[in-house]
Amino acid sequence: MSAKFQNSASEARRIKVRATAGGIHLFNRATGTNVLIDEIRPSPANFSQAPRQVSIALTNACDLACEYCYAPKHQAHLPFEDLKGWLRDLDEHGAIGIGFGGGEPTLYPKLTEVCEFATKDTNLAVTLTTHAHRLTPKLLRGIEGNINFVRVSMDGVGSTYEANRGRSFDDLIGRIKNLSSLVPFGINFVVNSETILDLDPAIELASKMNAREFLLLPEQATAFRLGIDEHTRRMLTTWVEGYSGAVPISVSEGNSDGLPTCNPLPFETGLSAFAHIDAAGKLKRTSYDQFGVTISQIGIIAALEQLKESHQLSIQ
Ligand code: SF4
Incomplete structure (x- = not known):
């Protein structure tokens, strides 16, 4: 048996076990398989403490200047040693996956190292x-084998994309083709009045390139932009209702109002399901939130408890 095959076989046997209100959640990052054993209901004291999924902004740096960007613009990036400790804690406390982003995460100097650490030293996807x-x-070459899935931002096709991102669309397609032979990938698509008419050609292209997912991101309001308008949101709802293509579509949870969605794990909401770590090392409910708890002094699980308590106080 070759070493590569042995590695993939042992990887396929690594099963993450998460205790939740809905039952025991089993997850295999090599295959993406999720199994929920709902005949077994753990007591609340035994629920996994970490959120199911955590997004991590490695850096605020970015070499593009998209008008609808909501990433903070002050300089910040996460210390590598702190990050390793947080990943270990998230893994030990039942998180099943982490999503590295930014800013632009390929500008993080230790991107290959952190992906390798997460893959070899934890069971996180x-x-x-x-x-x-x-x-x-x-x-x-540096990230191959140490990343389970890549999400590529592609808001529109051709001249729409180039007007939004200020980069060549042909270059983007070339990069995606190189990526697609190494790692499963999906497309992230910011939906606004400028991009909505490109949904059909974009998803057709995604399908031809064997994308595994097409994630709709209705544009968020920022200090400079109002976000998706009501007319475009209605057009998006109509488009989703009529969609019957092969590439699975999904939508960002915080902005799915009015869209026909299903949630396979409805018993986990809020911080049980998701949290965000910004590039300054603050734990937040989402990447859009202003409020966060600094992790470095107290550790990630204590920061999570503080964040839950502050939310409880704010709604009392
Ligand atoms: S590529 Fe992403 S992080 Fe960079 S400016 Fe555009 S939206 Fe913001």
Whole structure:
């Protein structure tokens, strides 16, 4: 048996076990398989403490300047040693996956090292969200085998994309093709009045390139932009209702109002399901939130408890 095959076989046997209100959740990051054993209901004292999924902004740095960007613009990036400790804690307390983003995570100097650490030293599934223009052959070799899924931002096709992102669309497609032979990938698509009419050609292209997912991101309001308008949101709802293509579509949870969605794990909400770590090392409910708890002094699980308590106080 070759070493590579042995590695993938042992990887396939690594099953994450998460105790939840809905039952015992089993997850295999190599295959993406989720199994919920709902005949077994753990007591609340035994629920896994970490959120199911945590997004991590490795850095605020980015070499693009998209108008609808909501990433903070002050300089910040996460200390590598702190990050390793947080990943261990999340893994030990039952998180099943982490998503590295930014800013642009390929500008994080230790991206290959942190992906390798997460894969070899934890049982977490690793995803990366990127604009893809820095996915050079060297970087792809560095992350191959240490990333389970890559999400590529592609808001519109052709001239729409180039107006939004200020980069060549042909270059993007070339980068995605190089990526697709190494790692499963999906497309992230910001939906607004400028991009909505490109949904059909974009998902057709995604299908041809064997994308595994097409994630709809209705544009968020920022200090400079109002976010998706009501007319475009209605057009999006109609488009989703009429969609019957092969690529699975999904939508960002915080902005799915009015869209026909299903949630396979409805018993886990809020901080049980998801949390975000920003590039300054603050734990937040979402990447859009202003309020967060600094992790470095107290550790990630204590920060999570503080965040839950502050939320309880704010709604009393
Ligand atoms: S690529 Fe992403 S992080 Fe960079 S400016 Fe655009 S939206 Fe913001």
